[in-house]
Amino acid sequence: MEHALDLKLPPDDATPDEVLAWAEADGVDLSMLRERLRMSPTERLRRHEGALAMMLAFRNAKIKGAIHASNRETADRIGPS
Amino acid sequence: MLQIEKLLIALDRARVDYVVIGGVAAIVQGASYITADLDICYRRSPGNYQRISDALRPFKPRLRGVPPGLPFKLDPATIKAGLNFTLETDQGDIDLLGELSGLGDYDSVKACAVEAEVYGENMWVLTLEGLIAAKQAAGRAKDLRLLPELRALQALRAKEKDGS
Numbered sequence A: 001m002e003h004a005l006d007l008k009l010p011p012d013d014a015t016p017d018e019v020l021a022w023a024e025a026d027g028v029d030l031s032m033l034r035e036r037l038r039m040s041p042t043e044r045l046r047r048h049e050g051a052l053a054m055m056l057a058f059r060n061a062k063i064k065g066a067i068h069a070s071n072r073e074t075a076d077r078i079g080p081s
Numbered sequence B: 001m002l003q004i005e006k007l008l009i010a011l012d013r014a015r016v017d018y019v020v021i022g023g024v025a026a027i028v029q030g031a032s033y034i035t036a037d038l039d040i041c042y043r044r045s046p047g048n049y050q051r052i053s054d055a056l057r058p059f060k061p062r063l064r065g066v067p068p069g070l071p072f073k074l075d076p077a078t079i080k081a082g083l084n085f086t087l088e089t090d091q092g093d094i095d096l097l098g099e100l101s102g103l104g105d106y107d108s109v110k111a112c113a114v115e116a117e118v119y120g121e122n123m124w125v126l127t128l129e130g131l132i133a134a135k136q137a138a139g140r141a142k143d144l145r146l147l148p149e150l151r152a153l154q155a156l157r158a159k160e161k162d163g164s
Helices: A016-025 A030-037 A041-078 B004-013 B022-028 B046-059 B076-081 B106-111 B128-138 B147-162
Strands: B018-021 B037-042 B085-089 B092-097 B113-118 B121-126
Touching: A016 A030, A016 B147, A030 B147, A041 B004, A041 B022, A041 B113, B004 B037, B004 B046, B004 B092, B004 B121, B018 B022, B018 B106, B018 B113, B018 B128, B022 B037, B022 B121, B022 B128, B037 B106, B046 B076, B046 B085, B106 B113, B121 B128, B128 B147
Parallel strands: B018 B121, B037 B092
Antiparallel strands: B018 B037, B085 B092, B113 B121
């Protein structure tokens, strides 16, 4: 379910420095963006492929970990066969 | 996992008229966003319906989020009868949009796009300004959450242009 987001945007006439200060206060990592802008579009997409693969691997590991923990819990409850 | 390169190259080689939009466009423009699907806005024309179905057929496109086994064929008649399609393929998820909220149809979207070299091919990709307009119009939390980064990229580009 979508939740409302309290996001106050800077005015349209804000200077680039004002926008950057606002974005940084909002948690944007400006040094990472500067690094991305030095890359070519293809390099940016290759970086994304790596990040997506890592995210999916973490998610799978978390699911496997949860299943493993659940199995252990059940086995402990049942006791030795 | 999403194979952006394979999907884009297939669309390009089939000479599909499309613009890369959404998360992948944001990444091409420099965002650090992570997305699991490719969104494109396509031209609504009979020739393009044929090219889209030819390009995606090898990847076995099917509707996403519907019960398995539900009959579906992505052919020109299906595309003509619909507008927006959320599909899964053997190369990952792809959304085909005939219109993009905040911008309009393919021609309006292309007017807000730039040509970029991606994977060795020239492709049309939505600009930061176009992405911001579309995300604001969509208005969902997941879209709005991207705005600070998109606005920051715009500001960094402006400063770079000014040499400051």
